Amino acid sequence: MSTLFSGQLLFAALVVGSIYVLIALGLNLVFGTMRLLDAAHGDIVMLGAYTSFWLFTLSGMSPLLSMLVAGALSAGFGAAIYYGLFRRLLANTQLSQRLEGNSLLLFFGISIILQNVAALCFDTTPRAYTYLDGIIRFGNVAMTGNRIAVLIIAAVLCAAAFLFLRFHIYGLAIKALIQHRQAAAVVGVNIERIQLLSFAIGFGLAGLAGSLLSMTEQITPFMGFPFTVAGFVTVILGGLGNLTRGMAAGMFLGFVEIYGVALTSPSLHSVLIYGVFIVVLFLQSQGLLGRRPS
Amino acid sequence: MTAVLEAEDLAAGYGDVIALHGVSLTVAPNSITVLLGSNGAGKSTFLRTIAGLLPTRRGHIVFSGQDITSCRSDQRVDLGIVMVPEGRLIFPQLTVEENLKLGAFSPRARTRQAEGLDQAYVMFPRLKERRSQMGGTLSGGEQQMLALARGLMARPQLLLLDEPTLGLAPVMATMIFETIKQLKASGLTILLAEQDVRRTLEIADQGYVLESGKLAMSGSGAELIADQRIGSAYLGI
Ligand SMILES: Nc1ncnc2c1ncn2[C@@H]1O[C@H](COP(=O)(O)OP(=O)(O)OP(=O)(O)O)[C@@H](O)[C@H]1O
Ligand SMILES: [Mg+2]
Numbered sequence: 001m002s003t004l005f006s007g008q009l010l011f012a013a014l015v016v017g018s019i020y021v022l023i024a025l026g027l028n029l030v031f032g033t034m035r036l037l038d039a040a041h042g043d044i045v046m047l048g049a050y051t052s053f054w055l056f057t058l059s060g061m062s063p064l065l066s067m068l069v070a071g072a073l074s075a076g077f078g079a080a081i082y083y084g085l086f087r088r089l090l091a092n093t094q095l096s097q098r099l100e101g102n103s104l105l106l107f108f109g110i111s112i113i114l115q116n117v118a119a120l121c122f123d124t125t126p127r128a129y130t131y132l133d134g135i136i137r138f139g140n141v142a143m144t145g146n147r148i149a150v151l152i153i154a155a156v157l158c159a160a161a162f163l164f165l166r167f168h169i170y171g172l173a174i175k176a177l178i179q180h181r182q183a184a185a186v187v188g189v190n191i192e193r194i195q196l197l198s199f200a201i202g203f204g205l206a207g208l209a210g211s212l213l214s215m216t217e218q219i220t221p222f223m224g225f226p227f228t229v230a231g232f233v234t235v236i237l238g239g240l241g242n243l244t245r246g247m248a249a250g251m252f253l254g255f256v257e258i259y260g261v262a263l264t265s266p267s268l269h270s271v272l273i274y275g276v277f278i279v280v281l282f283l284q285s286q287g288l289l290g291r292r293p294s
Numbered sequence: 295m296t297a298v299l300e301a302e303d304l305a306a307g308y309g310d311v312i313a314l315h316g317v318s319l320t321v322a323p324n325s326i327t328v329l330l331g332s333n334g335a336g337k338s339t340f341l342r343t344i345a346g347l348l349p350t351r352r353g354h355i356v357f358s359g360q361d362i363t364s365c366r367s368d369q370r371v372d373l374g375i376v377m378v379p380e381g382r383l384i385f386p387q388l389t390v391e392e393n394l395k396l397g398a399f400s401p402r403a404r405t406r407q408a409e410g411l412d413q414a415y416v417m418f419p420r421l422k423e424r425r426s427q428m429g430g431t432l433s434g435g436e437q438q439m440l441a442l443a444r445g446l447m448a449r450p451q452l453l454l455l456d457e458p459t460l461g462l463a464p465v466m467a468t469m470i471f472e473t474i475k476q477l478k479a480s481g482l483t484i485l486l487a488e489q490d491v492r493r494t495l496e497i498a499d500q501g502y503v504l505e506s507g508k509l510a511m512s513g514s515g516a517e518l519i520a521d522q523r524i525g526s527a528y529l530g531i
């Protein structure tokens with residue numbers, strides 16, 4: 001039992017939680033502003049991870065640098081998907097009625113394509129590289145340098161996202177669009193530009209998260225799906241479209257996962273996440289948690 | 295003087311419903327022009343079409359001599375056509391101040407956001423007191439003030455007001471009418487749809503009456519007050 005109170009577990013939970021926070025924020029931006037259910041979100045994480053893996057393996061580029069490449073590529077991919085697939089669907093009032101369901105199918109298709117293309121190009125062998133894996137001790141907590149880097153970078157990204165949404169006029173416009181689409185148009189927000197921005201930021205954050213993950217975890221073409229699930233659990237836990245609560249929920253899920261596994265067994269890892277999902281859905285249907293603001 | 299707004303044969307609707315069947319009217323500079331008509335006559339539809347929130351199905355909209363029929367709503371706000379919608383449509387989970395800042399989202403207004411905030415707080419001291427409160431927690435009257443102040447943050451040339459006194463206590467309604475007169479005195483042009491026909495006509499330079507999406511009557515404020523048909527239909531005389 002005493003291990004439960006160790007700094008070691010706390011540190012592990014913070015690292016996992018901070019990755020979930022980034023993933024949840026991106027998913028929530030895309031859902032909140034456009035009602036699109038991005039079932040390929042975890043696969044963007046996978047692409048970000050491979051970007052850093054290959055840049056490190058082939059050219060020795062530090063992941064601390066290649067994460068910018070991964071973020072930019074993912075953001076560009078998001079923008080391309082918005083322009084290619086969703087812009088016209090969103091503008092058409094009749095099609096936009098059924099968008100939630102249709103988007104789930106479309107993104108599911110994208111997810112399958114991305115996984116298979118990645119499996120074809122990179123084959124399915126799990127890959128990893130070592131970077132900053134020296135052990136640093138604080139008191140009796142042993143941490144690898146790469147995990148510390150993940151935590152710091154994720155914290156900086158979260159803080160930046162939080163400040164952007166709070167104080168930047170475009171951040172306010174994103175929240176405005178989430179809360180009241182018609183009112184956002186009334187005040188002169190260029191809706192299409194904000195939607196594009198949400199796609200770019202959302203996908204960019206997923207790519208960054210993947211890049212960070214590649215420093216500490218093995219990567220495979222199919223690594224994305226559990227993150228998609230974790231993302232949806234988190235977003236529903238925080239209330240669909242509720243950005244700050246979604247971020248808090250990401251951290252919460254990281255704690256549930258790490259402490260849950262410590263209390264039970266590593267094989268129950270997925271069961272715990274689905275468990276939270278089911279409990280949340282159950283509580284929500286009774287109206288206890290995070291309803292979307294109407 | 296060229297008109298601020300000219301609508302020519304304007305038609306618009308929702309899906310299969312056509313709510314506006316070819317309405318033409320003009321709004322003179324620095325005037326208060328009012329739209330009257332019973333519920334469902336098409337007043338809001340007309341204002342939404344002018345603001346670019348509904349696509350134009352037929353006809354043209356000319357603003358200060360420029361054809362804006364194909365402009366997006368955000369472009370129209372940037373040109374100076376600003377709507378304060380029916381039902382206020384404020385952002386419930388943003389603070390009063392954030393609501394106001396978003397009012398100055400258009401590039402033209404954004405550079406003068408701070409100045410606009412000061413002016414809004416001078417005009418509506420109540421909003422200053424409540425600046426960090428969520429928009430959704432304001433009373434109906436306060437929300438109307440916020441919607442109006444948010445519209446003014448965009449530095450409009452033509453202000454479209456859709457039933458600004460709906461559901462307000464008489465004192466509050468009087469205050470809104472006073473504000474509208476002040477805004478005209480400060481140089482704004484106002485197009486107003488209102489339920490309170492008598493008070494609206496008293497401040498109106500020009501009035502138009504809509505019936506089932508068509509123009510039924512028009513005239514100066516004084517002419518319409520004197521008109522028997524208006525008296526029997528809207529003033530209960
Ligand atoms: N969103 C909508 N979808 C379908 N029909 C609509 C919609 N909004 C308005 N209409 C219809 O268009 C017509 C005109 O409505 P509009 O809101 O313009 O009337 P109004 O003159 O503003 O009425 P009120 O005084 O009640 O506000 C009505 O018949 C109404 O039922
Ligand atoms: Mg109306």
